[in-house]
Amino acid sequence: MTEKQFLDQLNTALSKLSAQEREDILQDYREHFAIGKADGKSEEAIADALGSPNKIAKEMLAMYHLEKAETNVTAGNVIRAVWAAIGLGFFNLIIVLGPFIGLVAVVFAGWVVGLSFILSPLLVLMDAVLYPGTFAFFDLFFSIMLCGLGLFIAIGMYYLTIYLTRGFIHYLKFNSSLVKGGLKNE
Amino acid sequence: MNVQFKKGILEICVLVLLEKKDCYGYELVQRISDKIEISEGSIYPLLRRLTKEKYFTTYLQESSEGPSRKYYRLTTKGKDYLREQMKEWREFTNAVNELIEEGDRND
Numbered sequence: 706m707t708e709k710q711f712l713d714q715l716n717t718a719l720s721k722l723s724a725q726e727r728e729d730i731l732q733d734y735r736e737h738f739a740i741g742k743a744d745g746k747s748e749e750a751i752a753d754a755l756g757s758p759n760k761i762a763k764e765m766l767a768m769y770h771l772e773k774a775e776t777n778v779t780a781g782n783v784i785r786a787v788w789a790a791i792g793l794g795f796f797n798l799i800i801v802l803g804p805f806i807g808l809v810a811v812v813f814a815g816w817v818v819g820l821s822f823i824l825s826p827l828l829v830l831m832d833a834v835l836y837p838g839t840f841a842f843f844d845l846f847f848s849i850m851l852c853g854l855g856l857f858i859a860i861g862m863y864y865l866t867i868y869l870t871r872g873f874i875h876y877l878k879f880n881s882s883l884v885k886g887g888l889k890n891e
Numbered sequence: 892m893n894v895q896f897k898k899g900i901l902e903i904c905v906l907v908l909l910e911k912k913d914c915y916g917y918e919l920v921q922r923i924s925d926k927i928e929i930s931e932g933s934i935y936p937l938l939r940r941l942t943k944e945k946y947f948t949t950y951l952q953e954s955s956e957g958p959s960r961k962y963y964r965l966t967t968k969g970k971d972y973l974r975e976q977m978k979e980w981r982e983f984t985n986a987v988n989e990l991i992e993e994g995d996r997n998d
Contacts, residue, residue: 733916733935736958740917743957756930764936772943 706752708738718762722769730765763792775874783870790877801877808869815862822855901929901937903980906965906973909947915960938963946972 741751767789774786946969
């Protein structure tokens with residue numbers, strides 16, 4: 706691969722990044738080629754030692770998505786960061802995707818329980834309207850209690866979701882720092 | 892050598908080299924790849940990440956031969972981080988060595 710081919714491939718693979726950031730990255734590799742050539746090496750030998758531009762781009766993109774997920778916690782950003790981290794290697798498929806699915810399931814279940822508790826008085830009222838004969842105060846009071854409980858669960862889930870998301874992004878960062886620096890025998 | 896293993900080590904290598912003196916990317920790559928077989932291009936993502944985390948600062952310096960070079964300098968935060976990493980590294984290698992020696996004695 707020539708220097709131009711290497712830089713073009715890297716540039717294409719990084720098209721998601723801002724022009725400025727991309728230019729900054731490409732400049733590092735241009736400098737590397739320039740010094741290598743001054744050192745008497747051929748473009749092909751330098752490109753070969755650098756490794757695959759696509760693999761390099763993957764690491765850069767994983768970093769980019771992680772940063773975004775950290776500064777702007779939205780479901781989309783977090784999922785993109787998870788996906789990018791998985792893209793770094795099979796290793797991550799297990800240690801990233803596993804905990805991620807687990808966390809999402811816990812959070813989802815918590816919210817479902819909280820919300821359905823909150824809405825339970827509505828069900829009793831609906832029941833009373835549809836089948837007037839079956840109305841029982843016990844049901845009503847019980848559902849009001851559930852509603853209160855649901856409110857507490859929802860408040861708890863609100864904080865838990867925030868903490869878990871933050872913690873998970875932290876974990877992703879730790880994980881991708883472990884995986885960063887792809888090596889030859891990969 | 893195990894791939895995951897080497898990846899973590901690369902970070903320590905870069906930090907240790909920069910503690911001795913400011914270096915430019917190519918120089919770091921050469922000094923590490925002299926000793927450990929790495930995919931050289933992957934040092935640059937590492938350098939970017941550690942710079943963004945404020946462990947390094949960078950500056951450009953003209954060179955008599957060829958283009959100006961981007962030098963990396965370890966910050967105070969970077970030095971603290973290096974010490975922390977070194978401590979973990981020593982504990983880790985000591986533990987592994989102990990296990991290996993125990994294994995040898997049992998043979």
